[in-house]
Amino acid sequence: MITEIIGVIGLGNAGGAVAGALARKTKVVGFDPDPERCLRAGDLGVDCVSSTEELAEKTDHIILSLPKPEISIAVTKTLCDSASRPKLLIETSTVTPQTAITCNDLCKQNDIAYVDAAIAGGVASMAAGEITFFLGGADENKKLASNILNLIAAGIHDLGPVGAGMGTKVVNNGVMHALMVVLIEAFSMSNKLGVSSQTMIEILNREEGLLRPLVHRVQERMQEGNYEGGMSVTNARKDSVLALETAQHLGVPLFATLAAHTPYEIAEANDMGDLDYASLALLWEKWAKVSFKNTD
DSSP, X not given: OOOOEEEEEOOSHHHHHHHHHHHTTSEEEEEOSOHHHHHHHHHTTOEEOSOHHHHHHHOSEEEEOOSSHHHHHHHHHHHHHSSSXXXXXXXXXXXXXXXXXXXXXXXXXXXXXXXXXXXXXXXXXXXXXXXXXXXXXXXXXXXXXHHHHTTSEEEEEEEESTTHHHHHHHHHHHHHHHHHHHHHHHHHHHHHTTOOHHHHHHHHSSTTTTHHIIIIIIIIIITTTOOSSSSBHHHHHHHHHHHHHHHHHXXXXXXXXXXXXXXXXXXXXXXXXXSBGGGGHHHHHHHHTOOOSOOO
């Protein structure tokens, strides 16, 4: 048990779980405009107050867990204008990297340390106090925040400057949500083919399944810039066409899978047909002006 008081603004599913986990380790004050959420947090040992300003009077260390980026900015402004400004603001809400940068700028102008500490995982891990954090901010601010986050952390990934933590979560979530659509499309097709969902789960849950593009393409080829040999763009394009034709025959609408086919057509048209299909990365290196090659 530590003696510092920690404030949590936003006591929804995530914020309430975080506040409850912290309350088992130290004194926690919380605020949420919803009285029901405050009651639930009270049952977890959180001392709820009636306003953001009142919370700022009781603690120098505040965690935000809010539903929208614009609310995070508004609350940060309120705290910056408060008579009792906090010393440290930890943003755990899911916001854009630019929102984190905007809030950091506001805090910097008012001598408030700021970090973005995106949460990876579900409410169950939050409530258990076994949270993985993606951390972004100035080194001295991350050190301050880690003293608090370590109370409920299973792991803390230091990802660099302000916005890096949130950006990583946004990218991760974007992959998960896009993949969900691809999987629904795939399972619709397999269902129409008479293949059970459990069988498809077992097929995809192998090293040669969903992990293969990540490990054998991103890690082994994109990071090395090695696109010789392997499964060619031409063959991958052919398989993609067959999937589209099969879906059309089965009467299964495709959205994500159809969109994913387009880069194969572009690569084929740009004389990349003999390269491994991971070479589609070269298109994005040109379009986004990035490099995927590992320089470590």
